[in-house]
Amino acid sequence: EPEVTQTPSHQVTQMGQEVILRCVPISNHLYFYWYRQILGQKVEFLVSFYNNEISEKSEIFDDQFSVERPDGSNFTLKIRSTKLEDSAMYFCASSGGRGAINEQFFGPGTRLTVL
Amino acid sequence: GQQLNQSPQSMFIQEGEDVSMNCTSSSIFNTWLWYKQDPGEGPVLLIALYKAGELTSNGRLTAQFGITRKDSFLNISASIPSDVGIYFCAGQLTDNTDKLIFGTGTRLQVFP
Numbered sequence: 001e002p003e004v005t006q007t008p009s010h011q012v013t014q015m016g017q018e019v020i021l022r023c024v025p026i027s028n029h030l031y032f033y034w035y036r037q038i039l040g041q042k043v044e045f046l047v048s049f050y051n052n053e054i055s056e057k058s059e060i061f062d063d064q065f066s067v068e069r070p071d072g073s074n075f076t077l078k079i080r081s082t083k084l085e086d087s088a089m090y091f092c093a094s095s096g097g098r099g100a101i102n103e104q105f106f107g108p109g110t111r112l113t114v115l
Numbered sequence: 116g117q118q119l120n121q122s123p124q125s126m127f128i129q130e131g132e133d134v135s136m137n138c139t140s141s142s143i144f145n146t147w148l149w150y151k152q153d154p155g156e157g158p159v160l161l162i163a164l165y166k167a168g169e170l171t172s173n174g175r176l177t178a179q180f181g182i183t184r185k186d187s188f189l190n191i192s193a194s195i196p197s198d199v200g201i202y203f204c205a206g207q208l209t210d211n212t213d214k215l216i217f218g219t220g221t222r223l224q225v226f227p
Binding site for chain 2: 048
């Protein structure tokens with residue numbers, strides 16, 4: 001069964017460093033998302049991406065964050081200068097449609113620890 | 116912002132029992148999804164609901180989209196140990212947004 005994959009599974013970084021989290025969405029999906037989950041809390045939307053551009057973003061997704069689809073398979077989230085409060089699980093998701101047909105399938109996540 | 120409140124917050128049940136949990140909001144949602152999350156893993160989609168009043172089953176799971184479009188429930192029948200995890204509802208407010216708003220989660224513990 002096709003699935004979303006993410007690498008690395010765990011990333012440890014120093015405050016102020018840049019990190020890139022990588023995702024391979026399900027191959028025939030067109031809509032891509034990043035969510036994050038701070039330990040013990042609910043999942044929060046960061047950004048959605050379609051047709052090579054951001055379609056929606058939350059207030060969490062500030063200038064320190066960017067997303068890119070560098071080739072036909074990868075979808076990346078970059079945090080330019082990490083802060084302690086960026087420590088969280090980051091989930092990539094993809095879906096085949098939007099609006100009324102929006103079953104989003106999630107990857108296993110990348111645990112980001114900022115020291 | 117919009118809130119999805121789930122209840123109960125946690126449940127401790129005996130294997131074989133039925134489980135019911137729900138999700139409510141003051142906002143009207145277009146779509147309701149139910150996910151299960153195991154520790155350290157990503158949410159796994161269980162059931163998707165698209166119409167008010169819709170009742171959908173997936174094996175031992177049954178979910179309904181409330182008629183007011185402000186709530187949804189998930190039932191699990193004849194629980195087994197692997198049902199342990201956190202169950203999240205997630206909703207989409209309109210057709211013009213892809214954003215899923217997640218609920219606060221219900222933690223389920225099943226004892227043999």
